[in-house]
Amino acid sequence: MESQALLVLLLFVLVLSIFLGFELINKVPSTLHTPLMSGANAISGITIVGALLASGGEGTFSSILVGTFAVFFASINVVGGYLVTNRMLKMFKKK
Amino acid sequence: MIAFFQSSIFVNLAYIFASILFIFGLKMLSSPETAQRGNLVSASGMLIAILVTLAQNEIIAYEYLLVALIGGLFVGVLAASLVKMTSMPELVALFNGFGGIASLLVGVAEFINPSSSTLIQIIAISFTVLIGGITFSGSLVAFGKLSEIISGKPLILFGQRFVLSALILIALLLVLELIISTGLLNISSQTILFVLIGVTFILGVLLTAPIGGADMPVVIALLNSYSGLAASSAGFVINNNVLIVAGALVGASGLILTNIMCKAMNRSLSNVLFGGFGAATSSSEKSGQIQGEVKPITAEDAYLILEAANSVLVVPGYGMAVSQAQHVVRELGELLEDNGCEVKYAIHPVAGRMPGHMNVLLAEANVSYDVLAEPDDVNPLMDTVDVCIVIGANDVVNPDARENEGSPIYGMPVIEVDRAKTVFILKRSMAAGFAGIDNPLFLKENSRMLFGDAKESISTLVSEFKT
Numbered sequence: 001m002e003s004q005a006l007l008v009l010l011l012f013v014l015v016l017s018i019f020l021g022f023e024l025i026n027k028v029p030s031t032l033h034t035p036l037m038s039g040a041n042a043i044s045g046i047t048i049v050g051a052l053l054a055s056g057g058e059g060t061f062s063s064i065l066v067g068t069f070a071v072f073f074a075s076i077n078v079v080g081g082y083l084v085t086n087r088m089l090k091m092f093k094k095k
Numbered sequence: 096m097i098a099f100f101q102s103s104i105f106v107n108l109a110y111i112f113a114s115i116l117f118i119f120g121l122k123m124l125s126s127p128e129t130a131q132r133g134n135l136v137s138a139s140g141m142l143i144a145i146l147v148t149l150a151q152n153e154i155i156a157y158e159y160l161l162v163a164l165i166g167g168l169f170v171g172v173l174a175a176s177l178v179k180m181t182s183m184p185e186l187v188a189l190f191n192g193f194g195g196i197a198s199l200l201v202g203v204a205e206f207i208n209p210s211s212s213t214l215i216q217i218i219a220i221s222f223t224v225l226i227g228g229i230t231f232s233g234s235l236v237a238f239g240k241l242s243e244i245i246s247g248k249p250l251i252l253f254g255q256r257f258v259l260s261a262l263i264l265i266a267l268l269l270v271l272e273l274i275i276s277t278g279l280l281n282i283s284s285q286t287i288l289f290v291l292i293g294v295t296f297i298l299g300v301l302l303t304a305p306i307g308g309a310d311m312p313v314v315i316a317l318l319n320s321y322s323g324l325a326a327s328s329a330g331f332v333i334n335n336n337v338l339i340v341a342g343a344l345v346g347a348s349g350l351i352l353t354n355i356m357c358k359a360m361n362r363s364l365s366n367v368l369f370g371g372f373g374a375a376t377s378s379s380e381k382s383g384q385i386q387g388e389v390k391p392i393t394a395e396d397a398y399l400i401l402e403a404a405n406s407v408l409v410v411p412g413y414g415m416a417v418s419q420a421q422h423v424v425r426e427l428g429e430l431l432e433d434n435g436c437e438v439k440y441a442i443h444p445v446a447g448r449m450p451g452h453m454n455v456l457l458a459e460a461n462v463s464y465d466v467l468a469e470p471d472d473v474n475p476l477m478d479t480v481d482v483c484i485v486i487g488a489n490d491v492v493n494p495d496a497r498e499n500e501g502s503p504i505y506g507m508p509v510i511e512v513d514r515a516k517t518v519f520i521l522k523r524s525m526a527a528g529f530a531g532i533d534n535p536l537f538l539k540e541n542s543r544m545l546f547g548d549a550k551e552s553i554s555t556l557v558s559e560f561k562t
Contacts, residue, residue: 007215010331010339017327017340020118021347027125030444031467033352033451036124037319038187039134040348043117044194044319046141046341047201047326049110049148050333054204055163056154063208068159070200073193075167076174078145081190082138083175088183088455089131095463 035088042081048074101152109147110337116140117341121348127464144337180459181416184315184449188237191318195230198223198325199292205332206288214274219331221270224288227325228295229302234318236303237311241448247308256369259301266294306368309490311448313356313367320349352450359444361496361507392543394552397519398559404481406437408473410510411453412446414487414522420550421460424486427553428462430560436481439466441473441510443491470510480515485536486549487521493534518542521549 028036051074054067099105117140123133148154178186202223205212212220239245269291273284280287306314323345330338357364401407409428415421428438440462442453454467473480485492488510495502496509512518513536520542536542545552 003213003215006334007331010334010336013336014327014339014343017343018347021121021344022351024118024121024125024344025348025351027122029125029127030355030442030451030469031454031464032124032127032130033355033444034183034187034449034455035130035134035451036121036348037316037352037450038183038190039120039124039137040345041187041190041194041319041322042141043120043137043341044191044322044326044345045197046117046144046338047194047198047329048141049144049335049338050201050205050329051197052145052148052160053151053153053333054201054208055160056149056156058153058155058210059204059208063204064156064159066200066204066207068163070197070204071160071163072167073200074197075164076171077167077190077193077197078141079168079171080175080186081171082134082141083172084178084183084186085134086131086138087175088180088458089127089134091180091455091458091461092127092130092464093458093461094127094465
């Protein structure tokens with residue numbers, strides 16, 4: 001695809017996602033704001049996809065090394081984020 | 096068959112499916128009943144995204160990435176299972192920082208990879224590095240402040256604003272040079288990128304250091320938003336929709352929380368970020384009309400009043416987290432309920448050090464989430480409340496916010512505890528709150544101070560009830 005057309009498409013996706021995000025998050029009650037933050041934080045670990053491609057893909061030694069560190073940090077973010085969110089949400093009970 | 100699973104159409108469909116799972120996961124967070132499942136849905140989206148990426152034939156070597164994955168898994172599991180609920184703000188701050196640095200590194204890896212980058216990619220890399228770097232160092236400072244490794248007080252250096260503006264200008268010029276590469280600087284583009292990284296790290300520190308401990312909820316929410324935007328920006332670097340969608344969702348989430356926190360303090364975001372609140376407010380509060388005296392009360396007398404009360408409202412603040420009092424608070428609440436009293440908890444949006452901090456602590460102590468109320472729910476009924484128990488909260492219950500126009504917090508929505516028949520204030524000493532301002536609540540006719548460690552005071556009340 002031509003790079004300009006691709007850019008427009010990606011920007012389109014970005015803008016729609018931001019609006020979708022506003023709609024979704026506005027409905028989260030304040031009592032769940034901490035798990036929301038840690039859960040959202042885990043989602044931002046999606047950058048691990050780029051990190052894996054940089055670490056395992058073609059490249060120079062230095063780009064692979066940088067990518068490997070990116071995988072390390074992103075996977076802490078993903079694993080730790082989801083686990084700790086689960087730990088918190090498990091505690092919210094109604095009696 | 097294997098070829099199909101490696102085809103770009105399959106991989107992209109899987110990414111779309113992962114995005115759908117993220118969206119549903121967040122949607123299910125709208126109620127505590129479905130929230131835990133929502134988190135699992137979101138996590139399975141992440142797992143799918145990781146697995147299809149690993150299966151792609153673009154990935155030719157697994158040894159490095161597997162070591163990093165296993166290392167990250169180990170650290171993540173350890174951190175998530177060892178952290179105390181009271182330390183949640185620190186952990187989230189740290190994780191935000193890791194997300195930021197990961198995105199930054201993705202940008203750097205793409206930049207130093209010899210396969211030529213398009214102009215759009217270079218612009219995206221610059222932004223990823225800029226946002227990722229600020230998120231990383233800013234989050235580390237926030238982590239340091241929250242865990243009290245460094246002072247929680249606003250740190251304002253001489254000429255801070257000038258240095259900040261200069262650095263922002265330098266960062267933008269470096270970005271511009273990366274994009275149009277005039278060659279005027281006569282250094283390689285890689286060096287420029289590394290200088291840019293250094294500048295963003297300093298920027299992150301300078302942007303976070305002036306913000307005081309009480310404003311931390313805003314900062315964490317904002318850094319949360321940045322970590323999402325960095326991921327989204329990394330999506331433009333590698334032309335990947337799932338990064339853009341997921342990152343944008345997180346960015347929007349952080350922005351909404353930031354906005355809620357600012358509204359709850361009646362301050363603008365720029366005032367929070369650059370105001371240095373608490374550092375220079377002492378001159379503005381010469382109200383002089385504070386009269387009355389502090390009336391201490393013993394736990395024994397407090398028990399007698401509580402025993403006769405029909406409705407009790409508990410207002411927790413950061414002090415409850417510090418003294419780990421949430422479990423005894425729940426015990427006291429149950430004893431009061433057994434005594435035929437109605438017990439509710441009023442939680443101000445900025446109580447604690449991150450949005451929803453108090454709710455998590457009370458949930459940890461097994462308090463049912465349907466008795467946790469917001470200021471707007473409890474304020475109209477405040478006149479009917481017999482006893483308000485304020486535990487380590489200060490600025491969020493300050494009547495000056497309604498009564499004293501000269502106060503720096505005038506106009507901030509507060510929990511109007513002074514309208515209750517009796518107010519117990521559990522406090523270590525008469526020190527001012529984080530905003531560094533006096534609280535006339537302590538001197539009101541119906542206020543009683545219960546000095547000492549919150550946990551000990553409430554334990555004494557609990558044992559009084561049991562005898």
